[in-house]
Every structure is written in structure tokens, then in C-alpha cells.
Amino acid sequence: MQDVRFQEGLKACINCGTCTAICAAASFYNYDPRSLVDTIQRRDDDEIIELLKSETIWYCGECMSCKTRCPRGNTPGLVIMALRAMSQDLGYFVESEKGRQQLAIKRTVGQWILDHGYCLYLEGVGTNLHPEQGPIWDFIQKNWKETFERLGGNYKGEGPGILRKIPEEALDEIRKIFDITGGTERYENIEKFSKLKAQELNLELKDGIDNEYFRHIYSNNNQSHERE
Amino acid sequence: MKAEGKQAIWKEYQKEIADDKYFYVRSCVRQNFFPGSETTFLRILREELGKDIYEHACHTTCTGIGYHGDIVPVDTMMTVVARQFAMMTEAGYENLVPSCITSFGIYTEVMDTWHHFPETEQKVRDYLWKATGREFQIPKNLAHASDIVFKFRKEIAAKAKYQLINKETGKPLKVVEHIGCHYAKMFPDKGIGGAEYPYVLTGMIEEWGGEVIDYPERRHCCGFGFRQYLVQANRGYSMSCSHKKFESMKPYQPDLILTNCPGCPMFLDKWQYAIAELEGKTYGANGQGIPVFTYEELAGLMLGYNPWDLGLQMHQVSCEPLMDKIGIEYNSETKYHDKNGNSLGVPEKPTVLKVSL
Numbered sequence: 001m002q003d004v005r006f007q008e009g010l011k012a013c014i015n016c017g018t019c020t021a022i023c024a025a026a027s028f029y030n031y032d033p034r035s036l037v038d039t040i041q042r043r044d045d046d047e048i049i050e051l052l053k054s055e056t057i058w059y060c061g062e063c064m065s066c067k068t069r070c071p072r073g074n075t076p077g078l079v080i081m082a083l084r085a086m087s088q089d090l091g092y093f094v095e096s097e098k099g100r101q102q103l104a105i106k107r108t109v110g111q112w113i114l115d116h117g118y119c120l121y122l123e124g125v126g127t128n129l130h131p132e133q134g135p136i137w138d139f140i141q142k143n144w145k146e147t148f149e150r151l152g153g154n155y156k157g158e159g160p161g162i163l164r165k166i167p168e169e170a171l172d173e174i175r176k177i178f179d180i181t182g183g184t185e186r187y188e189n190i191e192k193f194s195k196l197k198a199q200e201l202n203l204e205l206k207d208g209i210d211n212e213y214f215r216h217i218y219s220n221n222n223q224s225h226e227r228e
Numbered sequence: 229m230k231a232e233g234k235q236a237i238w239k240e241y242q243k244e245i246a247d248d249k250y251f252y253v254r255s256c257v258r259q260n261f262f263p264g265s266e267t268t269f270l271r272i273l274r275e276e277l278g279k280d281i282y283e284h285a286c287h288t289t290c291t292g293i294g295y296h297g298d299i300v301p302v303d304t305m306m307t308v309v310a311r312q313f314a315m316m317t318e319a320g321y322e323n324l325v326p327s328c329i330t331s332f333g334i335y336t337e338v339m340d341t342w343h344h345f346p347e348t349e350q351k352v353r354d355y356l357w358k359a360t361g362r363e364f365q366i367p368k369n370l371a372h373a374s375d376i377v378f379k380f381r382k383e384i385a386a387k388a389k390y391q392l393i394n395k396e397t398g399k400p401l402k403v404v405e406h407i408g409c410h411y412a413k414m415f416p417d418k419g420i421g422g423a424e425y426p427y428v429l430t431g432m433i434e435e436w437g438g439e440v441i442d443y444p445e446r447r448h449c450c451g452f453g454f455r456q457y458l459v460q461a462n463r464g465y466s467m468s469c470s471h472k473k474f475e476s477m478k479p480y481q482p483d484l485i486l487t488n489c490p491g492c493p494m495f496l497d498k499w500q501y502a503i504a505e506l507e508g509k510t511y512g513a514n515g516q517g518i519p520v521f522t523y524e525e526l527a528g529l530m531l532g533y534n535p536w537d538l539g540l541q542m543h544q545v546s547c548e549p550l551m552d553k554i555g556i557e558y559n560s561e562t563k564y565h566d567k568n569g570n571s572l573g574v575p576e577k578p579t580v581l582k583v584s585l
Contacts, residue, residue: 004348025453027472028464064333065447067413068412068413081302098462101459109293109297113288117289118259118289119293132502134498134578135577136542138575146567146570151539152264152266152267153267158285160283161285162259166288167286170287171288174308176359176360177308181303181304186300187299217461221464226464
């Protein structure tokens with residue numbers, strides 16, 4: 001409970017429910033930020049551990065609409081971020097279907113940050129993983145070099161510009177920052193607990209994204225999450 | 229003169245925007261999905277407005293998508309942000325201009341956290357020094373790239389070749405604007421007009437001749453939701469948010485959607501395609517969608533830039549209906565050409581959504 005986001009995000013909630021009324025996640029999932037904040041406010045450790053293992057804390061989209069409208073200036077979205085950090089540090093995230101997805105985010109976005117310096121990598125966001133990008137994206141992926149060249153890109157080029165190659169010394173600095181500040185430890189924790197869960201579920205988990213466990217967590221939806 | 233009533237309220241939601249000498253940091257999403265927008269922003273600032281805007285090859289992501297996907301801890305995010313500040317400081321600049329709304333929100337959050345918890349700033353300074361040997365100054369001015377376009381909207385209007393006016397009827401075009409959640413929902417006083425009555429895009433639309441539609445779900449999220457889009461199993465959340473907005477805006481028959489955040493135009497464009505294919509429903513005229521633009525694309529169109537240099541050919545919903553309404557000249561035959569004028573072929577057509585190829 002030392003996370004600065006608990007202090008910023010929660011000051012004497014009055015249970016008015018405005019956050020739930022405005023919440024994008026609450027209109028789609030079985031989710032109620034008002035009751036979640038109420039649970040945290042009670043400071044009952046058993047209830048909080050239950051939350052850390054639950055699907056509930058993974059429903060928020062972090063749009064932070066709750067911040068704008070809360071009459072007390074609270075931010076349930078920030079509280080969620082602190083809970084998600086705890087759930088991953090303690091290994092509880094693998095106990096829920098939605099929580100297990102953290103490995104998929106770590107192995108895509110997380111890896112791209114370290115390898116390419118940005119959260120997205122052009123060759124990693126094809127229509128195989130993102131079919132909703134449509135036939136136009138298929139076409140661009142087929143012609144990415146020419147398309148980006150025409151639009152002023154510098155794909156994997158030296159110097160500044162769109163989608164340039166980030167110099168190795170800059171990537172080294174980012175990796176060192178991750179090592180020193182707990183980013184690497186978070187990644188290793190996600191890997192460690194995911195491997196244990198994969199064994200328990202008897203699903204194959206190899207490096208990268210082409211394996212049974214990754215495909216399972218990336219696409220499986222047990223249909224119990226959404227509102228009626 | 230004493231500011232009273234609405235004038236006094238409005239004053240709270242104006243912000244100082246630096247006039248020149250900007251340090252530019254690129255966006256993860258905009259670079260990949262709207263490269264022409266970043267190119268156009270720099271072109272307008274340098275060629276039309278004569279501004280000094282600098283980019284360093286070694287700057288990186290702020291980690292925003294990773295941070296809001298909860299795989300990147302807060303200390304890591306703050307230290308990467310501090311490194312961006314250090315690059316700005318070393319280059320001799322004081323005004324930071326991110327190309328991304330979530331980055332803008334993150335920089336604002338970091339500076340606010342350091343203000344309220346000064347010990348966190350010192351901790352991050354120590355981390356950065358240990359990791360990189362760098363030091364930094366906090367930016368004197370932080371403005372999202374759209375804030376800069378807003379600031380110079382009148383100068384752009386003065387040079388414009390076109391206006392947001394229907395050439396047949398002479399009436400203003402009806403525009404839906406979407407400012408993106410992290411622009412002002414967390415820190416309303418840092419966004420022009422705040423979160424409830426956002427003015428950053430509205431100011432551009434009004435200056436360039438259009439009319440803004442105030443529809444019920446104007447402030448609802450586009451549905452990115454970070455993990456809610458990144459992981460395939462969760463994309464129902466993402467699509468349902470966009471769907472809610474389309475249903476809410478449809479009765480007003482908007483001519484276009486104008487966006488602020490790099491992700492929102494991608495979702496509002498691509499989910500129209502997906503909804504058409506899944507549900508058979510389209511939101512524009514004649515089976516087409518409602519064209520979606522970034523503010524850089526719209527500024528470029530007003531200035532008479534070639535639409536295929538802006539990157540409008542990368543949209544799944546065709547932009548031609550909007551250009552036809554305004555009377556913008558374009559050459560359909562060069563839409564899918566490379567920079568040397570060679571044809572790259574044409575994309576396949578969607579099954580339901582009607583498009584212009």
C-alpha cells in the first residue's frame with residue numbers, strides 16, 4: 001500500500017457511484033469501480049488478496065474518465081494500476097484468465113520497448129494478430145517500405161525520423177533503466193509465474209509467441225466476463 | 229478588465245503554449261499507423277510557420293502503452309520520461325512537444341507527481357544518473373502537438389486553400405471531434421477547454437469553417453483500453469466503445485470525425501470496417517463509413533497538400549466523400565503509388581463496407 005497511486009487515487013470515497021456511471025469498463029464487463037474502491041477502503045487483507053487473484057482488477061481500460069467526474073477527486077483507475085502492480089509482484093495474476101494475459105503484453109509490447117525503443121513494432125502488428133485492421137493493412141504490410149518512404153518515414157534508417165532504428169547505445173540506456181528501476185524484475189516475475197501456471201494447466205510454453213500457452217491466453221475468453 | 233461569468237470559467241481552461249523552439253517526441257502508434265501525420269506536422273511548423281522544432285534520433289517511447297498495460301512499473305516509466313527530459317535539456321530546448329496524447333498525459337502525471345511528492349523526483353534523478361549519467365531540467369512548457377496547431381490555427385486558416393464548407397450548399401460541414409481520454413480527463417486544467425468542454429479541436433474546426441456536433445457520447449472513450457485492445461480476447465470491449473459512439477453520432481449525420489490522440493483515429497476507422505463486416509451496419513452515406521482524420525491530416529488538407537502525401541490512403545474508411553464535398557482536387561490514379569510514381573497495386577475491397585480505391 002506504499003504505491004504513490006494509492007495516495008493520489010483514493011481519499012475518503014463517499015460511495016456515490018459516479019465512477020461506475022461514467023466507467024467505460026462497467027458498461028461492458030461485470031465491473032463496478034465503486035464497490036472495488038469500497039473494498040480497498042475497508043483495508044481487509046483477505047478481501048484484497050481475493051481481489052488480486054480475481055478477474056475484476058483486469059477489466060478497467062485506464063481511460064481515467066473516473067478522475068474527471070469523481071466529486072472527491074479520486075481516481076479508481078490509479079488504484080487499479082497499483083493493484084495490478086501488486087498482483088504481478090506477488091504472482092496472483094496467473095490465478096485469473098484476464099490476469100494471465102499479462103504475459104502476452106510483456107512478450108509483445110514489453111519486448112518491443114527493449115528491442116526497438118517503441119511500444120509498437122510494425123512487423124509485429126500484422127493482420128494475423130489484428131484481423132480488424134482490414135484489407136488496407138494487409139496491403140500496407142505488403143508494401144510497407146514504399147508506403148513509409150512516400151510518407152516521409154525512415155524505416156530502420158540512421159538518424160532521426162519515423163520508425164528509425166534506435167541506436168544501440170540508446171537501447172542500452174533503456175535496458176539499464178529497466179534493470180535499476182524494477183522493470184526487468186517485473187518482466188522476470190511475469191515469466192516465472194506464467195511458466196508455473198503453464199505447467200499446472202499442462203500447456204506448452206516456449207519462448208516467443210508461437211506456442212500453446214501464448215495462443216491460449218491471447219485468444220481464450222470463457223464468456224463469463226461481460227454484462228448480460 | 230475583470231473576467232466574469234463564462235469568461236472567468238473559460239480562463240481556467242486556457243493554457244500557455246510556447247511560441248517557438250520545440251523538442252519533438254514521436255508517438256508509438258502515430259508513427260506506425262499515421263506516419264504522414266507526423267511528417268505533415270513538421271512540414272507545417274517548419275515550412276508554413278517558420279518554427280524551430282528539433283528531433284533527436286536517440287529519444288524513445290515514454291513506455292506509455294506498457295505502463296498502462298501494467299507491465300512497466302511506475303518508477304521505470306518515470307525514469308524513461310526523465311531520460312527524454314535529459315535529451316531535451318542537452319539539446320538546449322525547454323519546450324517539450326509530444327505527438328501522443330497518452331505521452332502527454334504521462335508527462336503531465338510525472339510532473340504532477342514530482343510536484344506533490346518531491347522525494348519521487350529525487351529518486352528518479354538518482355535512477356537516471358546511475359543508469360545513464362544524465363541530468364535534466366523539467367520542461368518549462370509542455371504542449372501536445374495539437375496544442376501547437378490550435379495556437380496557430382488562424383495562421384493556418386490565412387494560408388488555407390480550402391475550408392470546411394460544403395461546396396454545393398455553402399453550409400459548414402458537420403464535424404464530430406474526439407479529444408482522447410488522456411488529453412484532459414486526468415488533468416483538465418492542462419488541456420485547452422478541459423475535459424467537459426474541450427476546445428483544442430473545436431477551435432480548429434470553427435476557425436477552418438466547420439460546425440461542431442455536440443452529441444451524447446462525445447466524451448466516451450474510443451475503446452483502446454490498452455490491454456482491452458492489445459489482447460485479442462478482450463477486443464469486444466474496444467469495439468463496443470466505438471460502437472456506442474457511432475450509434476450516438478449517427479443521427480447527426482456527421483461529415484467527418486476529427487481526432488487528437490494517435491490511437492483513436494485508428495480505432496474509429498478500423499472498427500467501422502469490423503462492425504460493417506460483422507453486423508452489416510455502416511455509418512456514412514451510400515454504404516461507406518464516416519471518414520476519420522487526424523488534426524495534422526485536416527490541417528494539411530486545408531492547406532491544399534496532396535492527400536496521398538498526408539497518408540489518407542492508409543485509412544480503411546475512404547476519405548474521398550469528404551474531399552468531394554469540399555471540392556478538394558485529388559488524383560485517384562496516384563493514390564497507391566510509391567514516391568517515384570510507380571503503382572503498388574490496389575488493396576482488396578472489404579465485403580460490406582463500400583470504399584473508393
